[in-house]
Amino acid sequence: MFFKSNSAKIALAAICSRAVCLLVGLVSAECMHPYDTSGNIYPAGHKNVGEWLSPLAYWDGVYFLRTADIEGYEYxxxxxxxxxxPILINVMEGLASSILPEWVLPAQRVDRLLLCGAVITNISFVLASVLLYWLGLxxxxxxxxxxxxxxxxxxxxxIPMSNIFMSAIYTESLYSMLTFAGLLLLYTAANAYRPDQSRWAELGQATLALGSAITLAAATLTRSNGTLNAPFLISFGIHTRSLLLAIPLVLLVLLPLPLYLRYAWSLYCSNIGLDNRPWCDEGGNVYSYIQKEYWNVGLFEYYTPNNIPNFLLAVPSMSIAVTAVVRGLSRYCPQLSRAFSPKAWIEGVVSAAYDYKRSPFVFQLMVLTFFTLLCANVQVMTRLLTGCPLYYWQLGSFYDSIIADKKGGGRISTVAFYVYLLFHSVYFFIGPIMFCNFLPWT
Known part of the structure; x- marks a missing residue:
């Protein structure tokens, strides 16, 4: 029966964790005085569902909600x-307003947007949990x-370390769901491939691959790191001997990024005779400019004494990610781990590309981990890793080894993992309280 299956257990765990997250976060916001009271000015301002849910739109959430509200970008x-x-929130709010009776929904549009955003992120999270399990299978x-x-x-x-970000008006849950769904479609097609298969089988695999690319393109429209999903399609093309199909699918996955940059350029750089922003004459990449100008993204830019606490916050998740990358390189990309010359590195990349089941996951996690460690606000690593399956499979492998008492797992590694579990549990409960009271969190 489904309700006794692993999928049902995972879905139930995800639902319960969302209930705990929302209960802890929203109740603490009612009982405590927010650190920054300006967080209550928007979107709440009246005694209804908006006031209760408004902590979910703190920090970055206010920007997503504002973008949905004005249907565009303000600054x-x-x-x-x-x-x-924001696009999905707008679509859902429009559908809900046209289908449901007025008394069911909040009267204020901003409250309807907030409610729709919370529904989207929490449902996406439950679906992503089950999809990750199916992808793992x-x-x-x-x-x-x-x-x-x-x-x-x-x-x-x-039951994530990045708990509150999976329920707040943030992109982590939606991005993870789209990524896992897209990869599941792709690996369903790849696993069914046979060299002597019929034309009908090829057509079915091409259809699944197209569906995968469309879903992964939606992930790129949700978060910029969706571009790291493109190598999965390249490996698929090599494995199925269909690179001519894979190349346009890769371009489709990447397409939302240049379209988004072009849209921003049209807003700020196309007015002849007016002073343009600096980035207009530097390749027109508003995203890179903003990350550097407002968030200090750049090589070693974050390496300052006052950021030491942020590095400490990232240590638990970073340690698992680095371990997964090192083990992945040694097990699934041995040529890369031994590549000390350009020629050996190229040979390693080519060899790894043929391992369609493992190498792309290692590449995805490796690039994201080391870019964040060297160039970005390192404390966000806790939530950036939510879209990387290999990170969770590494955790699953550690836990499975410990409970099965398998040989090879030494005492030190077991103790270290239990220390990680302690931090994982603390982050799970502390995160909602910190975030919903407008206190700095990862």
Missing amino acids: EHTHAFFPGL AVLSDRKDGVSVAYYGALFFA
Whole structure:
């Protein structure tokens, strides 16, 4: 029966974790005095659902909600937040307003947008939890412990360290759902590939691959790191001997980024005779400019004494990510891990590209981890990793090894993992309280 299946258990864990998250966060916001009371000015201002849910729109959430409300971008720095989530919030609010009776929904549009945003992020999270488990079954099917690693990994996602960001008006849940769904479609097609398959089978795989690319393109429209999903399609093309199909699909996944940049350019750089912004003459990339100008994104720009606490906040998740990358390189991309010359590196990349089941996940996590560690606001690593399946499979593998008492897991590594679990639990409960009271969090 479904209700006794692993999928149902994961869905139930995700639902319960959302209930705990919202209860802890919203009740604490009612009982405590927010650190920054300006957080209550928008979007709440009246005694209804908007006031209760308004803490979910703190920090970056206010920008997503404002973009949805005015159906566009108001200021230059708001272009740091991609339009996928605001578009979906607007669509859902329009559908709900046209289908449901007036007495069901809040009277104020901004409150309806807030409610729709909360529904989208929380439902997306539950779906993403189950999709990650199914993706794990598809990718890890050749491992003896594949089912248990996929199951425990999905449970770690369902009860996440980045807890509040999966329920607030943030993109993490939606992005993860789209990424996992797109990759599941792709690996369903890849696993069904046979060299001597019929034309009908090829057509079915091409259809799944197209659906995957469209879904991953939606992920790119939601978050810029969706571009890291493109290599999955390249590996798919190599594995299925269909690079001519894969190349346009890769371009489709990347397409939302240049379209978004072009849209921003049309807003600020196309007025002849007026003073343009500096980035208009520097390639027209508003996103890179904003990240550097407003968030100090750049090589070692974040390496200052006052940011030491932020590095400490990132240590638990960073340690798991680095471990997953190192193990992934040694197990699935051995040529890369031993590549000390340009020629050896190129050979390693080519060899890794043929391993369609493992290498793209290692690449995705490796680029995101080391870019964040070297160039970005490192404390956001806790929530950036939510879209990386390998991170959760590494957690699942650790946990499975410990509970099964397998050989090879030393005492030190076991103790270290329990220390991680302690931090994971603390972050899970502290995050909603900090965020919903407008206190700095990851």
